[in-house]
Amino acid sequence: MSAPVLSVRGLITEFETREGSVRAVNNVSFDLAPGEVLGLVGESGSGKTITGFSIMGLVEEPGVIRGGEVLLNDENVLALPEPKLRALRGDRIAMIFQDPMMTLNPVLRIDTQMIETILAHRKLSKAEAREMATEALALVGIPSPAERLRAYPHELSGGMRQRVVIAIALMLEPDLIIADEPTTALDVTIQSQILFEMQKLMASRQTAMIWITHDLTVVAGLAQKVAVMYAGKIVEYGLVDDLLDRPAHPYTQGLMQSIPSNTSRGNRLTQIPGMTPSLLKLPKGCAFAPRCAYASEACKVAPEETAIGETRRVRCHHALGGVS
Amino acid sequence: MVADTPLKRFIADYVSSPLAVIAAIGMALVILAAAFAEFVAPQNPYDLMTVNILDGSLEPGETGFDGFYYWLGSDEQGRDMYSAMIYGLRISLVVSVIAVTSAVFIGLTMGMIAAWKGGWVESLIMRIVDIQLSFPALFVALLLLAILGKGIDKVIIALILIQWAYFARAVRGAALVEIRKDYVMAARCAALSPHRILFRHVMPNCLPPVIVIATVQIANAIAIEAALSFLGVGVPITEPSLGLLIANGFDYLLSGRYWISFYPGVALLITLVLINLVGDHLRDILNPRMNK
Amino acid sequence: MLAYLIRRFGQAILVMSVMATIVFFGLYMVGNPVDLLINPEDDLLAQEAAIRRLGLDKPVHIQFFHFLGGLVQGDLGTSFVHNTPALELILSRLPATLELAFLGVFFALVIGIPLGMYAGLYPKSPVSRTIMAGSVIGFSTPNFWQGLMLIMLFAVFWRILPAGGRGETVDVLGIPVSFLTWDGLSHLFLPALNVAIYKISLVIRLTRAGTAEIGLQDYVKYARARGLSEWRVINVHILKNILIPVVTVVGLELGNVIAFAVVTETVFAWPGIGKLLIDSIGLLDRPVVVAYLMLTVFMFVMINLVVDIIYSLLDPRIRVKRRA
Numbered sequence A: 001m002s003a004p005v006l007s008v009r010g011l012i013t014e015f016e017t018r019e020g021s022v023r024a025v026n027n028v029s030f031d032l033a034p035g036e037v038l039g040l041v042g043e044s045g046s047g048k049t050i051t052g053f054s055i056m057g058l059v060e061e062p063g064v065i066r067g068g069e070v071l072l073n074d075e076n077v078l079a080l081p082e083p084k085l086r087a088l089r090g091d092r093i094a095m096i097f098q099d100p101m102m103t104l105n106p107v108l109r110i111d112t113q114m115i116e117t118i119l120a121h122r123k124l125s126k127a128e129a130r131e132m133a134t135e136a137l138a139l140v141g142i143p144s145p146a147e148r149l150r151a152y153p154h155e156l157s158g159g160m161r162q163r164v165v166i167a168i169a170l171m172l173e174p175d176l177i178i179a180d181e182p183t184t185a186l187d188v189t190i191q192s193q194i195l196f197e198m199q200k201l202m203a204s205r206q207t208a209m210i211w212i213t214h215d216l217t218v219v220a221g222l223a224q225k226v227a228v229m230y231a232g233k234i235v236e237y238g239l240v241d242d243l244l245d246r247p248a249h250p251y252t253q254g255l256m257q258s259i260p261s262n263t264s265r266g267n268r269l270t271q272i273p274g275m276t277p278s279l280l281k282l283p284k285g286c287a288f289a290p291r292c293a294y295a296s297e298a299c300k301v302a303p304e305e306t307a308i309g310e311t312r313r314v315r316c317h318h319a320l321g322g323v324s
Numbered sequence B: 001m002v003a004d005t006p007l008k009r010f011i012a013d014y015v016s017s018p019l020a021v022i023a024a025i026g027m028a029l030v031i032l033a034a035a036f037a038e039f040v041a042p043q044n045p046y047d048l049m050t051v052n053i054l055d056g057s058l059e060p061g062e063t064g065f066d067g068f069y070y071w072l073g074s075d076e077q078g079r080d081m082y083s084a085m086i087y088g089l090r091i092s093l094v095v096s097v098i099a100v101t102s103a104v105f106i107g108l109t110m111g112m113i114a115a116w117k118g119g120w121v122e123s124l125i126m127r128i129v130d131i132q133l134s135f136p137a138l139f140v141a142l143l144l145l146a147i148l149g150k151g152i153d154k155v156i157i158a159l160i161l162i163q164w165a166y167f168a169r170a171v172r173g174a175a176l177v178e179i180r181k182d183y184v185m186a187a188r189c190a191a192l193s194p195h196r197i198l199f200r201h202v203m204p205n206c207l208p209p210v211i212v213i214a215t216v217q218i219a220n221a222i223a224i225e226a227a228l229s230f231l232g233v234g235v236p237i238t239e240p241s242l243g244l245l246i247a248n249g250f251d252y253l254l255s256g257r258y259w260i261s262f263y264p265g266v267a268l269l270i271t272l273v274l275i276n277l278v279g280d281h282l283r284d285i286l287n288p289r290m291n292k
Numbered sequence C: 001m002l003a004y005l006i007r008r009f010g011q012a013i014l015v016m017s018v019m020a021t022i023v024f025f026g027l028y029m030v031g032n033p034v035d036l037l038i039n040p041e042d043d044l045l046a047q048e049a050a051i052r053r054l055g056l057d058k059p060v061h062i063q064f065f066h067f068l069g070g071l072v073q074g075d076l077g078t079s080f081v082h083n084t085p086a087l088e089l090i091l092s093r094l095p096a097t098l099e100l101a102f103l104g105v106f107f108a109l110v111i112g113i114p115l116g117m118y119a120g121l122y123p124k125s126p127v128s129r130t131i132m133a134g135s136v137i138g139f140s141t142p143n144f145w146q147g148l149m150l151i152m153l154f155a156v157f158w159r160i161l162p163a164g165g166r167g168e169t170v171d172v173l174g175i176p177v178s179f180l181t182w183d184g185l186s187h188l189f190l191p192a193l194n195v196a197i198y199k200i201s202l203v204i205r206l207t208r209a210g211t212a213e214i215g216l217q218d219y220v221k222y223a224r225a226r227g228l229s230e231w232r233v234i235n236v237h238i239l240k241n242i243l244i245p246v247v248t249v250v251g252l253e254l255g256n257v258i259a260f261a262v263v264t265e266t267v268f269a270w271p272g273i274g275k276l277l278i279d280s281i282g283l284l285d286r287p288v289v290v291a292y293l294m295l296t297v298f299m300f301v302m303i304n305l306v307v308d309i310i311y312s313l314l315d316p317r318i319r320v321k322r323r324a
C-alpha cells in the first residue's frame, strides 16, 4: 500500500452551545491513499459534514477542534498557522458542499468566483485564469463554457451549478476532495451521470476523495473504503466489499436492511427503530444501545474500537462477525 | 413553566431583561414627574409671582436673590430650568399620548375594515397607507401644518394623520392571519355577526403588534413634535414643550449659556432612549408569540 | 424591463396627481385662497384685479385645472416676499440642500458600513458593543438638538468651526458649491455631520444585521473553503450582498434627508430649500410653500423610482424575475 495522502488521527470537534458542549466529531480516525475513495456514511446529524470541515480546519464559532491530527502528506493541517491553512484550502483540499443551490454567491458571476479561486493560489494573469476556468467547465461536461462563465448562479440549473462547483474543486488538481452529498439534491439521471464522470476523473488523476452520503448503494459503486458514523463516532470501518458483505455493527446491518434492493421481494423493509439521539443527551455507554436489538448490560460501557481482520475496525460489544 | 394567564407570562418574559426593567421604571418615573409637575417642580415657571426676572441667566448650581437654588440654571426670564423642563415634558407627553391613542384607534379600525372587507376597500386603504408611508413623517407633518396653521391642536391632528398609517398596515397584516383561519371562515359562511368575531378573536390578535408600534410611535411623536416646535411651526410659546425650550435656548447658546437648551435636550434624549428600550424589548418578547 | 419601467412611471405620475390634488384642496380650498395667493398689502382694487387674473372667481373645478395647468408648465406662482417666481427661487436654493444631503449620505455610508460590518462580524467584542450602544443613542437623539450640541462643542467651546452660514462658494457649471473651498468645507462639515449622525446609526444597524445573516450563508463558508483571503471574503462576498439592502434604504433615505434638511438648515442657517420653507411659512409667503411641497413630492417620487431601478440592476435575481 502506498503512503496515505490523508491520515486522520483521533479527531475531536465540539460545539459550545448554551445547553452544554456537544461533541459532533468524537475520536475519528482513518487513512486515505492517493486515488482512494472513502465513503462516509451515517444518518442526518451524525457528524459527517463537521468531520469534513474539521479536516479543512474550517470549524466556525461556536465549534472548536479539541484534539487529534489531520495529516495531509505527513503535515499536520491543524497545527498550521492560518495563512498556510488558507493556502491549502481550495488548492490541496477542495470541498464540494451539500446544497448546490446555496453554494455559489448569488451576486457574483461564475467567472468571478472561479477566477478568484485560481488567483488565490496561482500566480497567473486574469486571462490565463479565465482560460483555466473555461477548461475546467468543459471538463465536467458543461456545454459552451465560455458563455456559462458570464452567467450568474441563478441563471443555471441545479445540476449545472453542481457541475460548476465540481469544476472548481477539480480545477487546481487537489490531493483530496471532500464531497458532501454532492448529488443528493439532484434528480436521479443527473445524479448517476455526475457520479460516473467524477469517478472517471478521480481515477485518472489519482485524487483521493471522501464521499459523504446517506446512501450505501452509492458507496458500493464508488468507494474502496467505508466509514459508518453514528453520533460523532466511526462505529465501523473497513474495505467496501468486506464491510457490505459482512456488516459487523448492528447499526451498519440496520442501514443495509433499509436499502430496498437488499431485501428479497415480499420481505418488508426493516427500519432501524427509534430516532437519532440528541448529542446533548447521549446515553451512557454505547450511543446506539437504546435502538439496538442486541443491547445488553455490557453496552452500559462504551465499546472500544476493536480490529477484526487486517483492515476492519468496529465499536461494538456484540460485533457480529459474518452474520448477515 | 407555569404559564397560567397570558398577562403573567408576559410579565415573566418582560422581567427577563434587567435593562428593560430599568427602562420601564425610568419611564414610569418620567411619566409620574410629568403628571405631578406641580408637586415635583420646585417652581411654577409660568406663574409670574414665583419667577424673579433678577434671577435671569443663572448658571447651573447658582443661587438666586431670594436663596432659590437653580441646580440646572435659569433662563433669560429667570425661570428655573429644572421646573420648566418638567412642565415642558408634560406638554410633550400629553401631545404625543393623545396623538398616538387616536392614531391607534383610527389605524385599528381602518386596518380591520381593510382585512375584513377585502376587495376595493382594502386596496384603497392600503394604497393610501403605502403612499403616505413613502414620505418621511416630518415632511408630512410640515405639509399638514402648512395647510392647517400653528397650534397645539394642529400638531396633534398632524401627528394622528401621520401615524394612523403605521397601525393600519400592521393591524391589517395581523388581522388577515386570523381571518384566514378556518373557524372565522366558517363563521362568515354561517353569516354570524361580524362584530363578535372581529372583537373577540381578530382584535386580540392585532394587539401585540399595535402595542409594540404604539410604544415606538410615542417616541417618534415626541421627537416630531419637538422638531416642529423647534422650527416654530409647532406648539405656541405659551405652552413650551421640551422642543420649544431647546429652541428658546438656541439664541443664548452662541454666547455660551449652553444650559438653557442643553438640559431640556438631555431630558428629551433620556425620555426617548427609555421609551425605545422598552419598545425594543416589547418587540422581542411579543414577536414570537405573533408567529405562533 | 421596459414594461416594468412604464408601469413604475405610471405609478409615479398617479402619486404626483394625488398629491397635487391634496395640496390644491388643502391650501386653496381649506383656507381662503385670496389670503394665500394675493399680497394682503395690495390695495382693494389691485386685489380684485388679481382675483380675476388668477381666476379665483371661477368655479372650483376650473380653478383646479388652472392649478394643474400651471403645475405642468412649471408655473407655481410668484413669491410675495422676493417677488420672483417661486419655482425659480427654490431652484436657486436647491444646490445648497443637495450638497448637504449628498455629503451627509456619503458620511453615513463610509462611516456606517465599516462599523456595521465590524459589529456584525465580531458581535461579542467590546468594540462592537460600543458601536451598537452609540447607534442607539444616535437613533434616539433629536436631530436639531444634535445640531445645537455640535455648534456648542465646535463653534462655542473649541472655536474650530463656524456656527452657521454657507461660507465661500465656487461655481461649477454655474452652480455654487461649497466643498471646493477650505472656508466652504469648514461651513459644510458640521451640518453634513448633523445630517449624517442619524443615518450612520441606521446604516450601522442595517449593515450589522445583514452581515450577521450573510456570514452564516453557505456561500460565505464556501468562499473560505476555497482558500480566499478573509479580506476578500468580507469585502467582496459579504459586502456585495449587504450593499443591496443598504443602498435601497439609504437611497430612499435621501428623500428623508432632504426633508430633514429643514431642521439642519434652520440650526446652521444653511441657505437651502428647507430654511427657505421655514422662512416662508413664517412670512406667510404661501406660493413658495406650495412650490416647495410640490417640488419635494416630485423629488420623493423620482427618488423612489430611481432607487427601484438601481435596486433591480444591483440584484440580478430581481432582474430576471421581472424579465420573466
Ligand SMILES: Nc1ncnc2c1ncn2[C@@H]1O[C@H](COP(=O)(O)OP(=O)(O)OP(=O)(O)O)[C@@H](O)[C@H]1O
Pocket (backbone or CB within 6 Å): A015, A017, A022, A024, A042, A043, A044, A045, A046, A047, A048, A049, A050, A051, A061, A062, A063, A098, A279
Ligand atoms: N453551529 C452548530 N452549533 C451547535 N451544534 C452544531 C452546529 N453545527 C453542527 N452541530 C452539531 O453537529 C452535529 C453534526 O452535524 P453535521 O452537519 O456534521 O451532520 P451530518 O452528518 O452532516 O448530517 P446531514 O446528513 O443532515 O448533513 C449535529 O447533530 C449538531 O448537533
Ligand SMILES: [Mg+2]
Pocket (backbone or CB within 6 Å): A048, A049, A050, A098, A180
Ligand atoms: Mg451534512
